[in-house]
Amino acid sequence: MKEGTGVPQERNEQGYTTGRPQGGGSTATAQGAGHHEHQIELSWWRRYVFSTDHKVIGIQYMMTSLFVALFGFGLMVVMRWQLSFPGKPVPVIGPLLTAVFGANMAPGGVMTPNLYNSFGAIHGTMMIFMAIVPALFAGFGNFVVPLQLGAPDMAFPRLNMASFWSFFAGVVIMLGSFLVPGGAAKSGWTSYVPLADVADTGMGFEPILNGQTLWLIGMAFNITGSLLGSINIIATIIQLRAPGLQWMRLPVFVWSELVTAFLLLLAFPPLESAAILQLMDRLFGTSFFSPDGLVIGGRHWPVSGGGSALLWQHLFWFLGHPEVYVQILPTMGIVGEVFANNTRKPLWSYKIFVYSLLAIGFLSMVVWAHHMYMTGMGQSISTFFQIFTTVISIPSVLLGTVLLLSLWGGSIRLSTPMLFALAWLPMFGIGGLTGLPLGWTASDMVLHDTYYVIGHFHYMMAPASIMGLFAGIYYWFPKATGRMLNEFWGKVHFWMTIIFFNGVFFPMLVQGFAGVHRRWYDGGAGWQMAQPVLWLNQVMSVSAWILAVGQIPFIINFFWSIWRGRKVDSDNPWRANTLEWATPTPPGHGNFLHPVTVYRGPYEYSVPGAPRDYLPQWEGEESRVAEAKLTTV
């Protein structure tokens, strides 16, 4: 701390706050220096809870969404019991289910259809909107993006705090909805109408404090948080790039966050308007989504009619499809970072990577109705969406190809983040290729609403996204904590995860071909046609349970390493080039000790004639020699 040394705090022409003369020491790898000079002591609450520091907010996002992910996975672990052993009391936690959800929902520890539906709906909703997206987009986005840009914080720090707390309120509401009379929402993560319009109404339900209405309210909070967050990320990327950090020098992770933020910004509001319309339907009795002559339970539903169920699907999938790319694009960025760093060579083609990201971002806005081929919306519309769905596979394959070819001729370090990143490729491949038959109307007619669909999209959202998530956690953990995660237990975690992920999801593709429907509560036991593939239910369930056990090494490793892990040997333990490694470890408020200037692109690894196999972006020609002595161990 250099407070009181009398150095005047001046703002240079770029507006950066500097407490010392510029130049001379623009290579910031000083170790251990924790805080920006003019940092004053904030209260504990302001520092760790209501913080405006992007790194703290990033970690808050990450921890909250990892908790939600664990919870959502826990719901599925219970559901897998019902699918394998339908109607039998859930072992071990059965009494707990009865105690928490009541004898109506889980009599004697048996899952009722209502509880099963609640678990399914909340599993989908929370995993997608409150676990994967906040972890990848907001968690890494907040922590890493300003660092990679050379910025002191996000463009709007207080707005950043507001978006986290808005998201957090959404999580609390969604979790709390289990405790209201009648339980949480039961209409699936898509909340299809008119089912969702009439669900959780009438006898035994509160007018507002019921599952489906709370689902809408929770989503509204979550959407608001996402919107504010994406505005912040985009504004930060546009405005706070360090001097010399031109667009084509941005790390691919920043690009992926930029495209993702635009998708969230433009695709989420229509879902918000859809949620408003459904709230109107539920609270004020309008008929936006109720068609003429709607009969529920033999009774004419008392509304004016004139609405359209298809309208909800259009509005929902206008978000829902870009949402898929919101989940996968940040992992592409993470995998790109980890690949370049661990192959010690540049990405095979940075430009193709970036342009493919942009192309995917654009095309993902015009493919939404491929979820709706079976609604009878018309052949010409189906054809339109079939064409664009097929077209979007081109940039996706290009991205995969760039990453695959980046491995060619590299001296690959099989560190834990690299293992996860490597495993991302085949998972992304399976997820993408199994999507093609669903994108074509003819084959979709057979596969629609079967377990094949579940298998396909989980390959994208679970194995692929989560491989990227873990790659990012293992890669950036040292920057956040100053300590490394244990490599051995990291590898145990990796093998447990990759093997049993496939054990869960590959059989779904097989079952789907056999015609097993995705919404059967008994896992197909009551259907003659499903009998030959019924044994796969046990395979999947056992895999899911072992997968759960396989996360224990990670959880222990994570918390143990925060306090007891091996300390990093320098500020740049992975010998990486991007700007986040130019900060002290862990970075203090304000991040950089000196204003950074960027001299080159992000992936100049193994440049012939260079003193080392990496050339950090922040090193000028004149400082390189001195720097080499400082950081090469």
Added chain:
Amino acid sequence: MELEIPYTVTARPDTGSYNAKIGIWLFLASEVMLFGGLFSAYIFLRMGATHWPHHLLNVPIGLFNTFVLITSSITMVMAWTALKMRQFQSYRRWLAATLVCGVVFLGIKSMEYKDKFHHYGVILNNGQEITGHLEMTPAEALKSPTLRILPDAEDAGSFGYQLQSIFRRPATGEEKVLEIPKSDIQWWSNFTPRYSTYLATYFTMTGLHGLHILGGLLVLGFFWGPGAKLYRTNPEHLANRVEVAGLFWHFVDLVWIFLFPTLYLL
């Protein structure tokens, strides 16, 4: 001391904007999508509708409100200009004028809402729709076996009639009052959102727009009152804030420019 973020006041040279201006444009883009979703829903529902009511709303009032909002946009720009020229008193006056316009708009809007809640529609068993005003209290109407209703005049949808009706209630001809037994009625209600898809659209879209006006008024009110203190320390920062709030205000006006023809005229 808060951490200083670059370009909060001055523009970044290569983008030509300060941070908040980028932020508000992004926010407005998302707002375009929000209202865009609602307008799409409107088009979708109207295309599928068998019947779509016309001239339910009072066009002269809507037109007047449109002028009120456009005026407020002009005074908003004047407020910002005054601030840029460092004429603080003038800034406060123009901003106050903007606030007054916003309040007038909301006041007229709530009168229109109230008017709708006192307007009734009856759908007979044969599908015929009769609209008009109850000649009894709503409480009586709930109990009574017949509805006494004064139907709207033939030319109730014309501009001249609507203009007149703002200032005086049409003369009640007792002979025109209809007595309809409830056994002939399929459905009757006042004009609330649940009455028809059209009214549901009307209340939802104008309601959301009204909330935006209200939010804008709160922000502008802050910059008129406590927020204006910033003028003493950093007038350029205040001017930026007012500019950003003004952009939002113009956007809300623009939404109304689309809402008015969509709901009142088409």
